[in-house]
Amino acid sequence: GAGVSQSPSNKVTEKGKDVELRCDPISGHTALYWYRQSLGQGLEFLIYFQGNSAPDKSGLPSDRFSAERTGGSVSTLTIQRTQQEDSAVYLCASGADAWGELFFGEGSRLTVL
Amino acid sequence: AQSVTQLGSHVSVSEGALVLLRCNYSSSVPPYLFWYVQYPNQGLQLLLKYTSAATLVKGINGFEAEFKKSETSFHLTKPSAHMSDAAEYFCAVSSNFGNEKLTFGTGTRLTIIP
Numbered sequence: 186g187a188g189v190s191q192s193p194s195n196k197v198t199e200k201g202k203d204v205e206l207r208c209d210p211i212s213g214h215t216a217l218y219w220y221r222q223s224l225g226q227g228l229e230f231l232i233y234f235q236g237n238s239a240p241d242k243s244g245l246p247s248d249r250f251s252a253e254r255t256g257g258s259v260s261t262l263t264i265q266r267t268q269q270e271d272s273a274v275y276l277c278a279s280g281a282d283a284w285g286e287l288f289f290g291e292g293s294r295l296t297v298l
Numbered sequence: 299a300q301s302v303t304q305l306g307s308h309v310s311v312s313e314g315a316l317v318l319l320r321c322n323y324s325s326s327v328p329p330y331l332f333w334y335v336q337y338p339n340q341g342l343q344l345l346l347k348y349t350s351a352a353t354l355v356k357g358i359n360g361f362e363a364e365f366k367k368s369e370t371s372f373h374l375t376k377p378s379a380h381m382s383d384a385a386e387y388f389c390a391v392s393s394n395f396g397n398e399k400l401t402f403g404t405g406t407r408l409t410i411i412p
Binding site: 220226227228230235241276280282284285287289290 | 340344
């Protein structure tokens, strides 16, 4: 499809395990964002990639969280040693430029038992 | 740095009544402003955007917003609420000056009363 694709759509894991969440942005989009949305909460910014610039990691809540974007396209968000408070929907969004409209994926729902 | 403040985390209106969702922004550079909507169990989608053209912006589903620089506001309105408007609404700000990233407000949940 032509939209932002995220996988897995649902992930249940045990506390202490590592998880990887994948985002396939719209082809050609230079901007890519990761957000976290907890139940009944707003959008928590995590990390932002723009072209070849160094990513803005200012929203990552701890050093257990990391993300990379390979070849300016696919991005992977990794959470190490998951905790129950990491349970949330992780949203990826891409845009044609840094300041314009973002297109969101359906999200990856993470449940940490 | 830029920011937006959405007044009222929950707003309830009767079906057919005016919808008014408030958003105030803070920016040291000319802003671009957006409203996104998230329907239950769905992803976010763009409702409308202001990018320094007309100050009154019309979006999908009968919504519109007016950019008021003097008030640093970008409130979202709809003349007559419909049951299908029940959703979470997010205001966001960015700029093409200095590569400001898109920053979201905390959201307003709109409930429509039959």
